[in-house]
Amino acid sequence: MVAITNFPPEESARTKSFSRLHEECIKPVKVEKMSAKAELKISIDDDGNYVEIDESGSSRQLEKAQITLNDCLACSGCVTSAESMLIAQQSHIVLRHALENASLPHELDDLSKKIVIVSISPQSRASLAAKYGLSLYDAARTLTSFFKTLGARFVFDTTFAREFSLLESQCEFVERYQRHQQDVGALPMLASACPGWICYAEKTHGKFILPYISTVQSPQQVMGQLVKSHLSKTFAISPSNIFHATIMPCFDKKLEASRQDFYRQGDETRDVDCVITSGEVMQMLSEHGLTLKDCLPHPLDSLYSTEAKDGKLIGHAGGGSGGYLEHVFRYAARELFGKNVDTVTYKTLRNKDHREVTLEMDGKVVLRFAAAYGFRNIQNLMQKIKRGKSPYHYIEVMACPSGCLNGGGQIKPEDYEVPAELLHRVEELYESAPHQELGTLPEVSHIYQEWLGGSPGSVHARSILHTQYHALEKSTSALNLKW
Ligand code: SF4
Structure with a gap:
């Protein structure tokens, strides 16, 4: 039913x-x-x-x-009761229970206990920083303190995982573009980091649209691979003895973590065991009678570090949804046409959530990319693709209008706050992280060398950091037929 x-x-x-x-x-x-x-x-x-x-x-x-x-x-967007169950199974109460039963450093041999690892998205951190009037860096340090005091062994930043996701995306695009020139492979390539959009594509457009979607895992799921494969091997801890929670800006991330593709058969565990939203973190704090300002700043974990030298966190250019369009565009311009693009210039089309970027050579457009946020824009573009009328090579697709900083799990404005002003504050905080040139983090290169086959796009990296999609049958329930 x-x-x-x-x-x-x-x-x-x-x-x-x-x-x-x-x-x-x-x-x-x-x-x-x-x-x-x-x-x-x-x-x-x-x-x-x-x-x-x-x-x-x-x-x-x-x-x-x-x-x-x-x-x-x-x-x-209609949610099924099965999806409601999956969302309800991942609450801050589940995380609290895991933290209460977490294994302490001297209990590593006690297999009845799990170590708890918390990975925080940069969008959630910006939302919490805005709520409590902190800088991004102070929010990161006080969140680390809060979760470590409760029992977490490590607290990470999913910006680190996004490095891998962006590097893989740009390689995938260039390969697809070259194959498309030989009349094989589907373009436009559609970004895959938003589970709200993936869910819509699988349910609504099925087999037709799935080949267009990038196979690269989202930062959340790449973080899951790092924790349950790389870290577990490094510290010789079974993946099933790690409880990995992420803090995310939307509820759709809970559905993403629950996908069968991210279940580790044999280990009987998921890459991400529990997702809680920025709002749920605020709820946890208030249940402890705390605000983030009450937590003493704790040094950030040096493993998978995203800490810049000057007491700031690193970020990626290209906006609050991860900067997929911008990084893929720059890389493609360089690799395919030998052009270095310093500044990516956007042209707003129908509305601020539908923007376009082009690269011209000899007066001819050779790359045409778009960002499409919100279902109205997405649906228009899907119709164009279906009719063979899409002019784009790449589309950064995000389900939320204004992107991830405006996700449904972000902290809601107080009655006295103007929603647009709060969003603006969150955006400013998010952008206060200095932009990291992609692929220049030594630790990322090291992990590619030791674990992912040497470089982005390698066969091994593909087997670990990419995924697949499944066309879902449209429901034929009585309620649907009534429509
Ligand atoms: S765009 Fe919205 S639904 Fe999609 S990942 Fe971002 S916050 Fe989640």
Whole structure:
């Protein structure tokens, strides 16, 4: 039996993610066309009705709009009860339980206990830093202190894992482009770091669209490989004796961690055992009667370090969703056309979430990349690909409008805060990390040498850091048929 939740097209993925947990259907209010001059306000009356107030102060109750098939984006954002279960199984309570039972340094031989490792995404760190009025670096050190005090052995930054994800993506693109020139291989290549988008593609566009999606794992899942394969080997700890939790900006990351592709048969464990959101970290802190400012800063772990020399954390250029477009574009321009691109210049198209970047040679566009955030933009581009009308070689696809810094698991604004201003603060904090030139971290090169076949794109790196997708049957439940 499948339970369905539906969302109106105007709902942002941010709201949607929260709503998904409650399985509600939100109906928007219908606003009639108004003259350009008229100034109308909408408020909620004591009975909870939406009321329109015109310039003269007179008011009228608004009708609730009905959602029809025409409103449906067919984004497959509807959450199934099975997915709800998977999300509920990964809560901060599960992490708290793991931390309470964590193995201490002198208990490594006690196989009944697991060591706990926490990996924090840079988007969540920026959200928490904004919440508590800290710099990124101080947020990193106080989060390390908080989780270590509770029992975590290591606290990592998934920016380190993103290095691998970006390096693999740029190699994959160049190879696909070259194969495409010989009439094999599918372009545009579609970014794969967003599980909200992957879920939509598998449910809605099935076999047709999957060959276009990059096979590179997201930073969260690469971190899972580093922890459960590389670190476990380095410290001779069985992967099943590690509890690996990640802190992420959205609930969709919980579904990603639950994918069968990331389950380690034989070890009977997952690469990521539990995902909690930025908001859930805030909840954990408040359950301990703390804010991040109350935690004494702790030095960051030197293994998988993303600490720059000057007391800052490193970041990647290209925005809050990881900078896939920008890194792949620069690399492709250099490798395929011998052009060094210092500054990537974006052109905004239909809206700020649909942007384009091009490289011209002799007056001809040789590379055309796009960023498409939010389901409306994604769906338009999917239709173009299906009709063979997409002009793009690469598309950075992200389910949330404004990208990951605006994910559904980020800390919500207080009543007195303007959401756009909070998002702006989070973006500023995120961008305060100096940009790291890709591939220049010595530890990343070392790991490629010792564990991943020498270089990005090697056969061995592909077998470890890439994944596959599965077309899902569209549900034919009675509820769906009604649509
Ligand atoms: S855009 Fe980022 S935050 Fe939003 S669903 Fe995708 S991965 Fe999660």
